[in-house]
Amino acid sequence: MKLKTYLALILCLAVSAAALAGCGKQPGNTSNGGGGGTQGGITKDTVVIVTSGDPGRLRSDTLNSLKEIPFNRLAYDYLFTRNSKGEFEPCICQSYELDSDSLGVTLHLRQGVKFHDGNTMTADDVLASLYYGKQDTASGSQLDFIDFDNSKPLDDNTLYLKFNRTNGVWQSSFLAIGIIERSAYEAAASPDEFYLNPMTTSAYVLENWVSGDSLTFKAFPDHWYGAPKIENIIVRVISESSVALMELQTGGADVLFNLSLANYESACKMENVTGYDKQPPIINVFLGCNLENEALSNPDVRKAIACAIDWDAICAGAFDGAAVPCVSPLGRNALGFDTKWETEYPYPYSPEKAKEYLAAAGYADGLALRVLVDETPSRQLMAEQLSNMFAAVGITLTIDKYDAATTDDIVANSSDYDLYIRGAYNNSGDIVTFLRTSMGFTAINADADKELGPVYADYLNRISAEMDQTARAGLYKEFQEAFLNDMMYWMPGVQMTIYAAYNSAIDGIEWPGEYWIWNNAYFK
Amino acid sequence: MLRYIVKRILALIPVLFCVAFLIFTMMYFSRGDPATMTLGDQATEEQLAEWRAARGLDKPFWQQFGSYIWGIVSRGDLGVSYKTGQHVTQSLLERFPTTFVLAVATCAIAIVFGVLLGILAANRQGTWVDNLLRVLGMAGVSIPIFWLGLLLILWMAVEHQWFPVSGWYGPRYVVLPALTMGLTFTASIMRTTRSSMLDCIRQDYVTTARAKGQRESVITYHHVLRNALIPIITAAGNVFGISLCGAVITEQVFSIPGLGSLMINAINTRDYPLVRGSVLLLATSFAVVNLLVDLLYACVDPRIKAQFVSSARTGAKKPEEEPADKKPGANLQKGGD
Numbered sequence: 121m122k123l124k125t126y127l128a129l130i131l132c133l134a135v136s137a138a139a140l141a142g143c144g145k146q147p148g149n150t151s152n153g154g155g156g157g158t159q160g161g162i163t164k165d166t167v168v169i170v171t172s173g174d175p176g177r178l179r180s181d182t183l184n185s186l187k188e189i190p191f192n193r194l195a196y197d198y199l200f201t202r203n204s205k206g207e208f209e210p211c212i213c214q215s216y217e218l219d220s221d222s223l224g225v226t227l228h229l230r231q232g233v234k235f236h237d238g239n240t241m242t243a244d245d246v247l248a249s250l251y252y253g254k255q256d257t258a259s260g261s262q263l264d265f266i267d268f269d270n271s272k273p274l275d276d277n278t279l280y281l282k283f284n285r286t287n288g289v290w291q292s293s294f295l296a297i298g299i300i301e302r303s304a305y306e307a308a309a310s311p312d313e314f315y316l317n318p319m320t321t322s323a324y325v326l327e328n329w330v331s332g333d334s335l336t337f338k339a340f341p342d343h344w345y346g347a348p349k350i351e352n353i354i355v356r357v358i359s360e361s362s363v364a365l366m367e368l369q370t371g372g373a374d375v376l377f378n379l380s381l382a383n384y385e386s387a388c389k390m391e392n393v394t395g396y397d398k399q400p401p402i403i404n405v406f407l408g409c410n411l412e413n414e415a416l417s418n419p420d421v422r423k424a425i426a427c428a429i430d431w432d433a434i435c436a437g438a439f440d441g442a443a444v445p446c447v448s449p450l451g452r453n454a455l456g457f458d459t460k461w462e463t464e465y466p467y468p469y470s471p472e473k474a475k476e477y478l479a480a481a482g483y484a485d486g487l488a489l490r491v492l493v494d495e496t497p498s499r500q501l502m503a504e505q506l507s508n509m510f511a512a513v514g515i516t517l518t519i520d521k522y523d524a525a526t527t528d529d530i531v532a533n534s535s536d537y538d539l540y541i542r543g544a545y546n547n548s549g550d551i552v553t554f555l556r557t558s559m560g561f562t563a564i565n566a567d568a569d570k571e572l573g574p575v576y577a578d579y580l581n582r583i584s585a586e587m588d589q590t591a592r593a594g595l596y597k598e599f600q601e602a603f604l605n606d607m608m609y610w611m612p613g614v615q616m617t618i619y620a621a622y623n624s625a626i627d628g629i630e631w632p633g634e635y636w637i638w639n640n641a642y643f644k
Numbered sequence: 645m646l647r648y649i650v651k652r653i654l655a656l657i658p659v660l661f662c663v664a665f666l667i668f669t670m671m672y673f674s675r676g677d678p679a680t681m682t683l684g685d686q687a688t689e690e691q692l693a694e695w696r697a698a699r700g701l702d703k704p705f706w707q708q709f710g711s712y713i714w715g716i717v718s719r720g721d722l723g724v725s726y727k728t729g730q731h732v733t734q735s736l737l738e739r740f741p742t743t744f745v746l747a748v749a750t751c752a753i754a755i756v757f758g759v760l761l762g763i764l765a766a767n768r769q770g771t772w773v774d775n776l777l778r779v780l781g782m783a784g785v786s787i788p789i790f791w792l793g794l795l796l797i798l799w800m801a802v803e804h805q806w807f808p809v810s811g812w813y814g815p816r817y818v819v820l821p822a823l824t825m826g827l828t829f830t831a832s833i834m835r836t837t838r839s840s841m842l843d844c845i846r847q848d849y850v851t852t853a854r855a856k857g858q859r860e861s862v863i864t865y866h867h868v869l870r871n872a873l874i875p876i877i878t879a880a881g882n883v884f885g886i887s888l889c890g891a892v893i894t895e896q897v898f899s900i901p902g903l904g905s906l907m908i909n910a911i912n913t914r915d916y917p918l919v920r921g922s923v924l925l926l927a928t929s930f931a932v933v934n935l936l937v938d939l940l941y942a943c944v945d946p947r948i949k950a951q952f953v954s955s956a957r958t959g960a961k962k963p964e965e966e967p968a969d970k971k972p973g974a975n976l977q978k979g980g981d
Contacts, residue, residue, distance in 0.1 A: 177729060260691075331901065332905055360896055523676070529676045533677070
């Protein structure tokens with residue numbers, strides 16, 4: 121009996137303790153987050169945004185993936201922002217003057233900007249933000265053009281940055297580096313500790329973060345843009361898209377982002393839900409080539425592949441119609457996109473032409489290739505469609521499926537592939553970065569130029585160095601010409617449409633470019 | 645008995661060492677670079693190399709494994725998550741109670757319904773009730789958990805709004821996920837209970853009890869069920885262990901911040917310390933559950949307790965002989981007779 125009593129007692133205590141510990145509190149306050157109109161009569165002061173994954177840490181560069189667009193500006197402010205036309209607009213930096221030799225810039229910062237702890241931002245904080253951002257973030261590699269030893273604050277609101285080389289995309293390089301408070305960063309035990317709740321100037325303050333569950337932000341009344349009208353924003357992690365849709369329907373969520381077309385159409389049929397769609401300026405999915413492969417090193421083989429692909433069919437099949445084919449290595453909204461390629465794309469779908477190119481390359485009897493694809497369902501469907509299309513022209517395509525980490529590793533560190541299907545959404549820099557990484561992730565290193573090839577590298581270097589926007593646009597046009605007519609190192613794929621659905625009771629959300637602004641949002 | 649428990653706990657050490665070695669080796673040789681997964685594809689080679697060096701990933705396998713084991717033994721340190729920078733122990737302690745509560749609730753539902761339905765099926769053997777329950781049992785073990793979960797959400801949360809759709813913010817949020825897993829495991833416990841009860845119902849002591857005019861309910865619950873408990877306890881222990889380790893799908897469907905979702909995300913992002921820590925914790929939990937199940941056997945069946953005691957004493961004492969006047973039906977245990 122004694123043993124039974126002890127065991128029963130231990131079990132009861134353990135269960136009680138776990139029950140008390142395991143059931144958490146609802147995130148944010150109790151003012152009923154979530155819209156959908158099912159909590160009528162209650163004052164709404166909380167917006168619930170659904171995301172598919174926890175960001176892990178609040179470094180400014182890790183908040184730039186597709187799924188974080190609705191909330192990536194909640195934690196940080198930046199020197200500049202970018203509108204839907206790709207034009208830079210002032211943010212923390214109100215104006216600037218480039219040196220006559222383009223080897224330096226004087227930034228005039230907004231006055232009276234406050235950090236969440238009440239301290240006023242100075243030029244020294246901005247300089248520290250760039251310095252530590254370069255050190256702590258992967259996007260910091262784009263700041264290697266800054267000569268920090270010779271950069272300095274001229275006064276509290278003026279910062280001089282010295283460049284060690286000209287850089288036509290210098291503004292883009294700042295897009296992923298958020299402004300932090302220097303003293304708070306240096307007082308933290310480690311950068312990791314600081315980035316769990318960084319001290320910034322953003323419109324919302326991180327109040328609570330339950331890892332894997334939710335982040336709760338509260339309005340910062342002293343924000344320079346004006347006190348936000350919505351008091352609380354909760355970012356909830358819901359990985360299952362159908363469950364997220366049901367939360368929207370029942371009022372447990374207000375904003376869903378990056379929906380599939382089917383879910384978007386279902387959401388639009390709901391009462392009190394508004395739909396919104398947009399196309400980003402960058403190609404979302406493309407087909408990469410291993411140029412070390414003997415066949416693929418032949419331009420005619422690559423052109424044959426380009427002609428063998430029916431991108432319209434892939435958009436309809438693999439992407440449910442929620443994508444459009446690309447006709448250029450640049451996305452349609454990107455700076456320098458040449459509209460002539462809409463009608464003059466040199467590789468329209470033509471199996472006969474593909475066979476001609478293969479014959480010219482010496483592969484009239486056929487060719488065997490392997491394509492690497494990750495677990496994304498649309499890309500796997502695309503691989504299967506490619507297999508059928510290639511079979512029609514005599515190319516036998518074997519599909520190798522792995523998870524994302526493995527496919528990235530294979531492409532970056534081995535030659536154990538021929539083709540690979542890759543996605544990209546980079547809103548933290550200029551398209552030049554995408555054009556480098558689309559060559560297989562090995563481009564950002566000391567031998568980048570060698571790996572890119574002399575012509576490709578030369579174009580990217582000239583584009584990067586060109587300070588004048590109009591001249592850069594011209595260089596982009598030349599690049600497109602050379603790429604499509606001669607190089608075709610990779611196959612421009614599709615541009616996906618981004619679908620969002622949100623509670624119709626919310627108004628005033630701004631979606632200028634690659635992020636949402638919540639300052640003027642309110643409940644009607 | 646205490647010596648038996650201590651022996652079993654000590655036996656955990658080599659088991660956990662083997663688990664640690666296996667998971668360490670598997671993660672070491674799996675493709676995928678945690679540096680690239682953490683820093684992104686815009687990182688330079690120098691940044692990636694520096695990141696790896698800072699975490700000892702550039703060292704040989706045995707050195708890495710040795711450091712890992714030494715960290716656990718000397719400081720109880722399971723490492724730091726690559727993605728969040730948080731100590732693995734802290735991450736696990738934050739998530740484990742959630743999974744534990746879900747597992748307990750699942751077990752409660754599975755055991756209560758499973759045992760009752762199993763008893764009903766056994767008592768009504770051969771009738772339409774038995775046949776129906778067996779069909780339901782087969783359906784229960786066949787239905788995918790994610791499908792059942794989504795169905796319950798649609799019906800109970802969206803259609804009738806009796807419960808919330810997802811999340812983990814209070815007792816109401818436990819119901820649907822626990823029902824989802826519990827109903828699936830109810831079927832397996834029901835089948836085990838039925839089969840075990842049928843074995844015991846045919847025993848002579850049951851016939852004797854009936855012949856003596858005992859009520860059927862007393863026979864069922866105080867004689868048959870108590871003797872049928874061993875396989876049921878085994879099944880319940882398995883259910884609890886599987887609930888702890890296998891709640892991944894349920895946690896994904898219901899957006900529960902538990903150990904399963906933590907582990908899946910860690911595997912996808914090659915967050916080695918978190919994966920190793922999660923697996924070790926689950927292995928430990930499973931081992932502890934097995935130990936508790938074995939101890940429960942001893943509570944339920946005195947013969948097993950005697951075996952434990954004698955095995956712990958290394959054979960110094962012989963087991964007591966049965967009394968000569970012990971009548972047939974000695975298995976008849978106390979229970980309101």
